[in-house]
Amino acid sequence: MNGKKTMKLGVLLLAAACLTTSAWAQGEYPKQQTEEEFQSLMPITGTVETMAGDFKLDHSFPAPGEADKIYDMMDHQRASQLYLWGLPIVGMTRWHLGYVANYPDYDYNKIVAVKTFNERRGVLTANETTDYFWGFGNTRKSAVILDIPPGLAVGMICDMWEQSPGDYGVFGPNDGKGDLVAVVGPNTPQDMVPERNDDLRIMEIGTDQCYWLFRLIGTEDEVKAFTRKLKIYNYGDEPKPVGIVAGRDKFTAEYQPRGLAYWEMLHMAINREVVQDRDRFFMYWLRQLGIEKGKPFNPTERQKKILIDGAEAGELMAKALVYNERMDGVLRQNNWRMILGGTWGDGNKYTNRMKYWDAIDPRSRYTYEAITTSPAMTMPKPGKAQLYIGKFEDEDGQRLKGGNNYVIRVEKDVPANLFWSIVIYDADTRCIIDNRDGVAGGKATVGSKVEGLRTNADGSFYVLLGPDAPPKGWEANHVQTLPGRGWFPYMRMYGAEESAFNDEYKFPTIHKVKNFSE
Numbered sequence: 001m002n003g004k005k006t007m008k009l010g011v012l013l014l015a016a017a018c019l020t021t022s023a024w025a026q027g028e029y030p031k032q033q034t035e036e037e038f039q040s041l042m043p044i045t046g047t048v049e050t051m052a053g054d055f056k057l058d059h060s061f062p063a064p065g066e067a068d069k070i071y072d073m074m075d076h077q078r079a080s081q082l083y084l085w086g087l088p089i090v091g092m093t094r095w096h097l098g099y100v101a102n103y104p105d106y107d108y109n110k111i112v113a114v115k116t117f118n119e120r121r122g123v124l125t126a127n128e129t130t131d132y133f134w135g136f137g138n139t140r141k142s143a144v145i146l147d148i149p150p151g152l153a154v155g156m157i158c159d160m161w162e163q164s165p166g167d168y169g170v171f172g173p174n175d176g177k178g179d180l181v182a183v184v185g186p187n188t189p190q191d192m193v194p195e196r197n198d199d200l201r202i203m204e205i206g207t208d209q210c211y212w213l214f215r216l217i218g219t220e221d222e223v224k225a226f227t228r229k230l231k232i233y234n235y236g237d238e239p240k241p242v243g244i245v246a247g248r249d250k251f252t253a254e255y256q257p258r259g260l261a262y263w264e265m266l267h268m269a270i271n272r273e274v275v276q277d278r279d280r281f282f283m284y285w286l287r288q289l290g291i292e293k294g295k296p297f298n299p300t301e302r303q304k305k306i307l308i309d310g311a312e313a314g315e316l317m318a319k320a321l322v323y324n325e326r327m328d329g330v331l332r333q334n335n336w337r338m339i340l341g342g343t344w345g346d347g348n349k350y351t352n353r354m355k356y357w358d359a360i361d362p363r364s365r366y367t368y369e370a371i372t373t374s375p376a377m378t379m380p381k382p383g384k385a386q387l388y389i390g391k392f393e394d395e396d397g398q399r400l401k402g403g404n405n406y407v408i409r410v411e412k413d414v415p416a417n418l419f420w421s422i423v424i425y426d427a428d429t430r431c432i433i434d435n436r437d438g439v440a441g442g443k444a445t446v447g448s449k450v451e452g453l454r455t456n457a458d459g460s461f462y463v464l465l466g467p468d469a470p471p472k473g474w475e476a477n478h479v480q481t482l483p484g485r486g487w488f489p490y491m492r493m494y495g496a497e498e499s500a501f502n503d504e505y506k507f508p509t510i511h512k513v514k515n516f517s518e
């Protein structure tokens with residue numbers, strides 16, 4: 001090394017040392033804990049008080065019997081966090097297996113046509129406005145090809161963790177003029193992936209199985225023409241029109257089961273899928289609770305007790321995340337909340353990967369109350385977007401209860417190019433309110449596509465909610481609620497314009513009333 005280089009290196013090292021010393025002097029490093037402080041924070045012999053209970057130490061060792069209590073605490077905490085972690089894949093797996101059980105003619109690469117109230121009511125926060133066509137594929141043998149015709153379709157691909165590589169249809173890059181998509185999973189053989197070209201989009205997912213959704217908004221004839229031309233098949237197989245399985249008014253649950261059934265479904269899910277690197281610690285936690293990939297579901301009685309209690313505690317956490325939101329960046333006018341969206345790291349997105357961490361609370365919150373994501377849903381663009389907002393209390397800050405009557409006022413000129421709707425969901429199931437037995441039941445939606453919707457003289461709309469029957473002439477604007485059960489609304493704007501995002505358009509108000517004559 002020559003003298004100039006040596007001198008330059010020395011200057012750089014000296015500068016670095018000066019910066020380090022300066023940073024230390026400015027207090028940027030934590031103060032060193034003294035021995036006395038260290039010893040004062042935990043007794044050698046005595047009781048340690050924690051939020052999870054009190055634990056005794058004897059000469060710094062866990063006292064007799066205390067280690068078992070500590071392990072119970074540790075395993076219970078892990079079980080409750082595993083409940084939150086597993087929500088998306090448990091919901092998707094239950095959904096798929098429900099279709100397999102309900103329909104002998106169902107299989108991968110087919111779509112289920114969902115049209116009736118009963119066919120929708122098991123799916124988290126489904127809507128009643130669009131015809132749904134959805135299904136599952138498997139990329140392990142070869143890429144899954146979707147040959148999508150032009151039409152009024154809003155759709156996307158998701159993996160089994162509800163992460164999406166992209167949209168198609170009117171909110172996709174081709175603006176509804178047709179799409180050709182190849183879905184590629186982590187185990188898809190390279191020779192079974194078609195070559196890229198200008199007409200083909202490759203969508204890569206993190207699981208072997210994929211899910212697709214088509215929300216069809218056109219007329220009945222347009223919907224039929226679209227589905228006749230739609231093709232879904234594995235690369236290498238013969239392209240042919242997709243097989244359609246009629247819903248037959250059958251109920252299929254997608255919302256996550258409770259108790260030990262939750263863990264049995266999670267065990268099934270992890271055995272049907274690949275393990276992602278980010279989940280390896282969670283897989284270890286599961287193993288300590290008697291759930292292991294490649295082995296039968298056979299937890300001990302102690303583990304079963306912890307799993308059941310952990311699922312209950314985990315669901316309480318999920319309810320808090322949904323109904324008592326603590327994340328910044330998602331609240332809007334008068335406590336309406338962006339269901340999807342918000343700033344990065346706050347609202348749930350089509351991917352949970354951030355610069356230094358993967359978001360788990362937003363994912364758990366969203367997949368407890370709803371299903372599936374996509375770029376167009378989570379990063380909406382004015383005029384080419386789906387806007388979803390929700391609200392969990394009235395204008396007095398009180399929870400929405402099925403035994404009370406309410407009026408929602410929707411301001412005129414809702415900024416939605418395709419349609420807007422308000423759908424009422426049950427706070428326990430997070431699905432369409434099951435009011436089928438009521439006189440005005442079997443209906444949970446008021447919106448622009450509801451036949452007979454009544455408009456006020458100033459162009460605004462009233463939505464009447466409660467156990468009472470509506471006044472004559474207001475039936476289309478009414479949803480019957482159930483005494484003893486909580487409810488909440490979602491407002492959807494499809495083709496939402498800029499004024500829906502910048503607070504120019506005023507979101508609805510919800511007022512409790514004694515009766516609808518008020």
